[in-house]
Structures are given as structure tokens and as C-alpha cells.
Amino acid sequence: MKPILQATGVCKKFDAVVAADDINIEIRTGERVSLIGSNGAGKTTFVNMITGYLKPDQGKIQLEGLDITPLNPRLITRLGVARSFQIPQLFGELTVLDNIIAAHVCLSANLSFWRPARESKTTLRAHALLERFSLHEHRNRRVAELPGGVRKLLDIAMALTVSPKLLLLDEPTSGVSADEKFPMMKTIMDALGQEQSTTVLFVEHDMEIVAAHANRVIAFYSGRIIADAAPEVALANEDVRRYVTGELLI
Numbered sequence: 563m564k565p566i567l568q569a570t571g572v573c574k575k576f577d578a579v580v581a582a583d584d585i586n587i588e589i590r591t592g593e594r595v596s597l598i599g600s601n602g603a604g605k606t607t608f609v610n611m612i613t614g615y616l617k618p619d620q621g622k623i624q625l626e627g628l629d630i631t632p633l634n635p636r637l638i639t640r641l642g643v644a645r646s647f648q649i650p651q652l653f654g655e656l657t658v659l660d661n662i663i664a665a666h667v668c669l670s671a672n673l674s675f676w677r678p679a680r681e682s683k684t685t686l687r688a689h690a691l692l693e694r695f696s697l698h699e700h701r702n703r704r705v706a707e708l709p710g711g712v713r714k715l716l717d718i719a720m721a722l723t724v725s726p727k728l729l730l731l732d733e734p735t736s737g738v739s740a741d742e743k744f745p746m747m748k749t750i751m752d753a754l755g756q757e758q759s760t761t762v763l764f765v766e767h768d769m770e771i772v773a774a775h776a777n778r779v780i781a782f783y784s785g786r787i788i789a790d791a792a793p794e795v796a797l798a799n800e801d802v803r804r805y806v807t808g809e810l811l812i
Contacts, residue, residue: 565588566625567587567589567623567625568623569587569622571622572584574604581604581607581785582604582611583784584621585621585787587787589728591761594751595762595778596764596765596766596772598769598772599781599805600783603785604785604786606648609645609763609765612763613643614638617631618631628641642726642728643730644724644726644729654704657703658703658705659692662692662723691722691723694719694753695749697712697716710737714735715749727761728763730764731762731764733766734746734747735747735768736767751775773797776793777792777793778791778796779791779792781806
């Protein structure tokens with residue numbers, strides 16, 4: 563079986579800063595993979611290259627064997643790749659329900675000016691996602707009124723409106739209090755558990771969340787991969803303990 567995502571020899575520099583140094587990764591369908599590393603290690607750069615927001619200087623990225631390296635973000639999305647952002651990308655003046663419906667319209671491969679946004683199938687899908695993400699009670703509230711954690715959940719629910727093959731979450735618990743982030747991540751992963759065909763890559767800094775919710779960990783340092791293994795193995799790696807978690811003195 564071909565991997566759902568394959569990065570081969572991917573390199574990226576920003577002037578003298580090496581953000582990706584010969585990255586080679588294969589991701590299998592259904593995996594829950596956490597990308598870890600200190601700030602500037604190359605995690606978000608890698609996510610941005612997968613989704614087309616950045617182009618590698620060398621190498622290629624394939625989705626189910628198709629080279630998506632030269633494609634723009636919209637085309638990559640229509641092929642089945644969705645993402646949430648560290649800062650949620652929402653329509654502040656619309657309601658929660660209307661944000662979900664708007665996301666479906668924007669992400670749909672069959673976008674048309676002649677089709678109503680509120681088709682019954684779209685509306686049913688929107689209500690189902692709101693239920694799964696514990697957002698239904700907020701469905702008629704303006705997004706601008708919502709607390710940060712609820713906005714994070716909504717941003718991720720919006721990414722799922724078109725049932726993507728690959729979902730990338732950029733720091734889903736950032737900006738959320740310690741008391742809120744653990745139940746919030748459980749809500750996210752429980753909701754994603756109903757999307758068995760969706761493969762998930764998530765960038766995360768809290769190692770307890772990584773250990774609880776990933777079945778594979780890829781650790782970045784200075785644009786390189788320093789570990790790629792099950793959580794208990796990767797988090798025990800000496801380089802990870804030195805450069806990522808800070809448990810060992812450099």
C-alpha cells in the first residue's frame with residue numbers, strides 16, 4: 563500500500579536559516595502523528611510545505627503517489643488535505659453554524675454560484691460536526707463573542723466539513739489554559755475518531771498530550787528529524803530529551 567503522504571529529500575532555507583534539511587517522511591493512512599520540536603525547529607515550515615503555502619527549495623511531497631509539490635493551497639485542499647491554524651481563521655461576524663456552512667462552501671470541490679449554501683446535506687453535516695465537537699450549544703452565537711478554546715474547536719470542525727484524507731493541526735492547544743487544554747484535546751481526538759479514514763498530523767508542545775494522543779512522534783531540531791518512533795521511544799530519545807524537552811543539559 564502506498565503511504566498517504568511521502569516527503570522525499572525536502573529542503574527549505576530562509577536566507578541563512580535552514581528550516582528543512584533533507585526531510586524524508588512516510589505517513590500511513592489512519593496514523594495519529596505528532597510533530598514536536600522547539601520554536602523554529604521546522605515543524606510549521608513542514609506543515610506549510612505540505613499544504614502549499616510554502617514551496618521547498620529541493621525535494622518533493624506526494625499525496626497518495628501524486629506529486630503535490632507545485633500545486634497551490636486550494637488545489638491541495640481539493641485533493642483531500644485540510645488544516646487548522648495556530649490562530650483560528652474564522653468569520654467573526656457570522657454565527658458558529660454559518661462558519662461551518664461557509665467552510666463547506668469554500669472547501670468544496672464543487673463550488674458553484676448557482677447552488678444554495680444551505681443545502682440539506684450540508685446543514686446536516688454542519689449540525690453533526692457541532693455535536694461531535696461539543697459546539698452545538700454555541701451554534702447561533704457570533705464567533706467574535708466566543709472564548710479562545712471554543713474558537714479553536716470551531717476552526718478544527720471547519721476543516722473537517724469535506725471529510726479530508728489528511729488533517730494537519732498547528733498547535734491545537736496553544737493559547738488555552740492548562741485546565742482546558744487536556745479536555746479540549748480529548749474532545750478533538752474523540753471527534754476525529756469518528757473519521758477513521760482521516761490521517762492526522764498535529765504540532766504540539768505539551769509532551770503529556772503527545773504521549774496520550776499520538777501513535778507516532780516525529781521530532782524536529784534545526785530543520786532535521788532527530789527521532790521518528792512510537793511516543794514512548796521518541797520521548798526517551800537522548801537528542802529529544804536534550805533539544806526538545808530540555809530534560810538533559812546541552
